[in-house]
Amino acid sequence: MNFIRSRWALISIAAIFGISAYAANFLFSKKDGYVGAEPVVFSQNTEASVEAAAEELPKITHIKTPASVKAIYMTSWVAGTTDWRESLVELIDSTELNSIVIDVKDYSGHLSFEPTDPVLKEIGSAEKRIPDVKEFINELHQKNIYVIARISVFQDPFMVKARPDLAVKKNNGSVWKDYKGITWIDPASKEYWDYIIRISKECEKSGFDELNFDYIRFPSDGNMKDISYDFWDEKTPKAEVMKNFYKYLSGGLKEIDITLSADLFGMTTWNEDDLNIGQVLGDAGQYFDYVAPMVYPSHYPATFQGYKNPAAHPYEIVYSAMVRGSEKLLAASTTPSKLRPWLQDFDLGADYGITEVRAQKKAVYDAGLTSWMLWAPSNKYTEGALD
Numbered sequence: 001m002n003f004i005r006s007r008w009a010l011i012s013i014a015a016i017f018g019i020s021a022y023a024a025n026f027l028f029s030k031k032d033g034y035v036g037a038e039p040v041v042f043s044q045n046t047e048a049s050v051e052a053a054a055e056e057l058p059k060i061t062h063i064k065t066p067a068s069v070k071a072i073y074m075t076s077w078v079a080g081t082t083d084w085r086e087s088l089v090e091l092i093d094s095t096e097l098n099s100i101v102i103d104v105k106d107y108s109g110h111l112s113f114e115p116t117d118p119v120l121k122e123i124g125s126a127e128k129r130i131p132d133v134k135e136f137i138n139e140l141h142q143k144n145i146y147v148i149a150r151i152s153v154f155q156d157p158f159m160v161k162a163r164p165d166l167a168v169k170k171n172n173g174s175v176w177k178d179y180k181g182i183t184w185i186d187p188a189s190k191e192y193w194d195y196i197i198r199i200s201k202e203c204e205k206s207g208f209d210e211l212n213f214d215y216i217r218f219p220s221d222g223n224m225k226d227i228s229y230d231f232w233d234e235k236t237p238k239a240e241v242m243k244n245f246y247k248y249l250s251g252g253l254k255e256i257d258i259t260l261s262a263d264l265f266g267m268t269t270w271n272e273d274d275l276n277i278g279q280v281l282g283d284a285g286q287y288f289d290y291v292a293p294m295v296y297p298s299h300y301p302a303t304f305q306g307y308k309n310p311a312a313h314p315y316e317i318v319y320s321a322m323v324r325g326s327e328k329l330l331a332a333s334t335t336p337s338k339l340r341p342w343l344q345d346f347d348l349g350a351d352y353g354i355t356e357v358r359a360q361k362k363a364v365y366d367a368g369l370t371s372w373m374l375w376a377p378s379n380k381y382t383e384g385a386l387d
Contacts, residue, residue: 137206149200261288
């Protein structure tokens with residue numbers, strides 16, 4: 001469903017999957033079949049050095065979540081390209097937009113800026129794509145723009161290279177890859193959950209106002225007959241594993257009091273099961289402040305709701321998804337106001353321009369909701385569709 005997010009790259013594949021010299025030597029004990037240094041531990045219990053580092057940083061302020069979030073997405077590479085990012089800031093400044101989602105950890109597993117946390121520094125996943133991240137966020141805040149950090153979770157080729165013991169495996173014990181060649185972390189690894197919490201706290205210290213988590217699911221789109229897990233017992237329901245992760249994550253971040261949001265497949269608004277990836281809309285609604293189903297009309301199968309080409313029916317697809325999603329959140333004893341969908345602003349299945357983007361916005365409003373985010377992997381948005 002969200003393959004569009006990984007097929008558009010602004011740099012070469014070699015650069016995306018480049019591994020630091022440190023990571024190349026990040027080996028494991030003999031009992032795991034590796035020799036070399038002991039692996040870095042991601043535990044949350046070594047906070048003294050982190051706090052000491054934080055004391056040296058200037059005071060960070062945050063912007064309150066807007067009543068109606070209207071956001072666009074920006075890759076880390078664009079965020080590090082002054083001219084391009086300035087054009088997007090100008091777009092926000094001159095339209096109804098009030099928020100921006102910036103990649104902090106994308107599907108490559110790399111962090112987009114240098115962390116202050118010594119454990120994260122030692123792991124070496126940063127690429128410094130946004131060398132002036134704090135200054136940029138401060139500039140956005142001065143314009144009253146709400147800044148959201150996007151963190152791709154269990155898709156993590158970098159960490160699989162550094163810690164193959166945490167990876168999703170083939171039945172023979174080697175590392176499993178999906179059809180795009182991307183590797184995944186076992187979603188039941190609590191050690192990795194701590195790593196995500198560390199990254200999240202680093203984002204808050206850098207000035208981000210909200211944390212948005214993507215790829216919070218079990219892998220799919222690969223050979224599912226040749227897949228195994230070292231941490232998941234393959235008996236506990238996948239949805240329960242993910243719900244435990246949501247609970248652990250929100251609990252681990254409670255002390256920093258920051259808004260949390262979760263990206264989910266668009267079909268979570270329709271399906272009664274977990275899509276075999278562990279995603280249940282109501283479960284996410286219990287632990288996140290906002291849930292963002294990716295209701296791109298192009299991503300629904302042919303004949304969905306009787307439409308030969310769902311991409312050609314943006315209003316109908318998004319409206320029905322919002323109505324169904326609202327019902328599911330109410331059934332989970334939470335509120336439909338947590339729905340903040342990702343909308344389509346790219347061509348796939350049909351040409352998307354002013355009419356199609358506006359139709360999706362109208363669908364959100366007609367369903368009684370007010371917030372949305374636009375996804376364009378090219379980072380080029382349809383200005384005429386914005387008020």
